[in-house]
Amino acid sequence: MIHYFRFAFIALLISSSVSAQGLLQKNNEVFTRQDSLRGSITKERAWWDVKYYHLNIKVNPSDSTITGSNTIRYQVLDAYNRMQIDLQNPMKIDKVIQDGKELKYKREGNAFFIELLAPQIKGAIKELTVFSSGQPKVAVNPPWDGGITWKKDHNGKPFIASSCQGLGASVWWPNKDHMYDEVENMLISVNVPGDLTNVSNGRLQSVKKLKDGTRTFNWYVANPINNYGVNINIGDYVSFSEKYAGEKGNLDCSYYVLRDNLSKAKKQFTEVPRMLKALEHWFGPYPFYEDSYKLVEAPYLGMEHQSSVTYGNDFKNGYKGRDLSGTGWGLKFDFIIIHESGHEWFANNITYKDIADMWIHESFTNYSESLFVEYYYGKEAGFDYVKGVRKSILNDKPIIGHYDVNSEGSGDMYYKGANMLHTLRQIVNNDEKWRTILRGLNSTFYHQTVTTKQIEEYLSTNVGLNLSTFFNQYLRDTRIPTLEYYFKDNSLTFRWTNCVANFNMPIKVTLNGTEKWLKPEKNWKQEAVTSENKELKIDTNFYIANINITD
Numbered sequence: 001m002i003h004y005f006r007f008a009f010i011a012l013l014i015s016s017s018v019s020a021q022g023l024l025q026k027n028n029e030v031f032t033r034q035d036s037l038r039g040s041i042t043k044e045r046a047w048w049d050v051k052y053y054h055l056n057i058k059v060n061p062s063d064s065t066i067t068g069s070n071t072i073r074y075q076v077l078d079a080y081n082r083m084q085i086d087l088q089n090p091m092k093i094d095k096v097i098q099d100g101k102e103l104k105y106k107r108e109g110n111a112f113f114i115e116l117l118a119p120q121i122k123g124a125i126k127e128l129t130v131f132s133s134g135q136p137k138v139a140v141n142p143p144w145d146g147g148i149t150w151k152k153d154h155n156g157k158p159f160i161a162s163s164c165q166g167l168g169a170s171v172w173w174p175n176k177d178h179m180y181d182e183v184e185n186m187l188i189s190v191n192v193p194g195d196l197t198n199v200s201n202g203r204l205q206s207v208k209k210l211k212d213g214t215r216t217f218n219w220y221v222a223n224p225i226n227n228y229g230v231n232i233n234i235g236d237y238v239s240f241s242e243k244y245a246g247e248k249g250n251l252d253c254s255y256y257v258l259r260d261n262l263s264k265a266k267k268q269f270t271e272v273p274r275m276l277k278a279l280e281h282w283f284g285p286y287p288f289y290e291d292s293y294k295l296v297e298a299p300y301l302g303m304e305h306q307s308s309v310t311y312g313n314d315f316k317n318g319y320k321g322r323d324l325s326g327t328g329w330g331l332k333f334d335f336i337i338i339h340e341s342g343h344e345w346f347a348n349n350i351t352y353k354d355i356a357d358m359w360i361h362e363s364f365t366n367y368s369e370s371l372f373v374e375y376y377y378g379k380e381a382g383f384d385y386v387k388g389v390r391k392s393i394l395n396d397k398p399i400i401g402h403y404d405v406n407s408e409g410s411g412d413m414y415y416k417g418a419n420m421l422h423t424l425r426q427i428v429n430n431d432e433k434w435r436t437i438l439r440g441l442n443s444t445f446y447h448q449t450v451t452t453k454q455i456e457e458y459l460s461t462n463v464g465l466n467l468s469t470f471f472n473q474y475l476r477d478t479r480i481p482t483l484e485y486y487f488k489d490n491s492l493t494f495r496w497t498n499c500v501a502n503f504n505m506p507i508k509v510t511l512n513g514t515e516k517w518l519k520p521e522k523n524w525k526q527e528a529v530t531s532e533n534k535e536l537k538i539d540t541n542f543y544i545a546n547i548n549i550t551d
Contacts, residue, residue, distance in 0.1 A: 098127070098128035304348060
C-alpha cells in the first residue's frame, strides 16, 4: 500500500529538528476495547484455524448494498463453543447456520460472538455459514481511508472496487479479521449486473448467467491469502493477456481495464514483464504462479491485492507523472505497477501477523523500487533513487506501532525503512550475498505470517552480525544516529551519538583518500592519521548524520 502524500502536509508542520526521543517511544494514543477486539488474538479466535472460505455475494450498484454469505471451514485447535466473527457497521449479520441449525450470536461493536451448539472436538474440521447484508462503508480517500468505492466510468457505467488494508476486510464481508490466520484457499463468487464484469483474486473458474440477467463470476484462490488482499473490482472491463517465462515456468498474466483505456493499457502494461524479471532476480520466483498475475484498473490509485493487483496511475510513469525521489530515475518506471506488484513478495507472500509490524510490507517494497532501477539502469542509479526519497522522512514516531490494537507505526516505514535496508546492504558489503539474503527471506517464510522478531533474527543470522541495536535504532527510535568526529594531532577521534544504548554500527569512510571501515561506539575511539591533510568522507549510502567538531 502507498502512504506517501498522506504525510506531505504533516511534514510541513513538523520542526526540522526533532527532539531526541528514547527507545520504544510512547505517545498519547488511546485505545478502546474495540481496538483490542480487532487487533488481538482473542480467546474466541485462538481456538480455531480457518481453512477455507466461500464468499458468495451479490453487489448491487443501484443501492450500494452487498448481500450474501461466507461459508467458513475451520479446524478445531482446542475445544470451545464461542466464535468471534468480524463485520463492521453498518453491515450486519442476518443469521448463522451450522449443521442445519440456526445459531445465536451477540454483537459487540464490530465483533459478533457466535454460540456454537455442536461439540467442537479438537482436530475436527467443521463448517458454518454466515449470512450478511447492508451498505458497507464508502471509501473516503482510497486506498488510505478505504471501504467500497462506488463510481461511474466516462460512459456512465458502474465502476466499483474494494480497498481495506488496516481498516479490515470485515468492512464489507464477514470473516476472521486478524492477520495472523490466513485462509488456505477460497472461492469468491460475485454476482453483478449482466453488462458488468467482476475481477477478484486467483483464477476465473466460471461465469454463470442467471435468469434475472445478472452474472456470477467464480474465482478460486489456490494459495493462502490475507483478508485485506481479497478484493472485488466491478466495471465495464475488457481484457488481454500474455505469458511470462519466469523462474518457475510460464506465468499467466492478465490485464483488465475499462473499455476506453485498452490502447493506453496495452502500451503502459509492457512494464509488467520488466517488473517480473527484475523482482524475480532480487526476491525469487513470483509467489503465486498457481493463481496467476493480474493487473486490474481501479477507481483509486492502487493496492496490493494478491494476484489481483489494482491500478489507477493514469497510465503514466512515476507517481501520476511525478518522481518521488527527485532524481529523475522515478520517471523511468510506472510507480504503481512496480510498488504494488512488489507487495506480492512482501505483504502477500510474507505477511505481518500484526499491523504494528507493517514495515515488513512497506520497507522492503519501497526498497524494491530502487532495486528495479538498479536492475535496469545500474547500481548508482538505484542508489541515487533510494537516497533521493530521504527528503520525505519525518522521524515523527517509531516505525513499529502498538501491538494487539490494530495500530500501524510511522509512515517512515516507507522511505526510512527502505534506507534502513539500503544501509544494511552496505554493512553486508557483498552484493551477491545480499541478493541471496533477500531471496532467502521469500523461501524461508514462503506463504507465512511473521513477526518483526522472526525477520530480525533471520537477517542477523544471515548477515552474520547481532543486529539488535541496529533495528532498535531504525525501527523503534526516531533519532538519526550521528557520527561525531574530530582531528587532533595524528589521530581521528570519533563516536556515535543520538543513538540507542550499545549502538555500534560499522561505517564505511574514506580517510585521506583511502577507503576503510570505522567501528564507532558510544565512547570515543581513535584512528591513527599519518597524513598532514586530514579529510574524512563518509559513505552517503549509510542513513546517518555526521558532525565534525574539530576546533
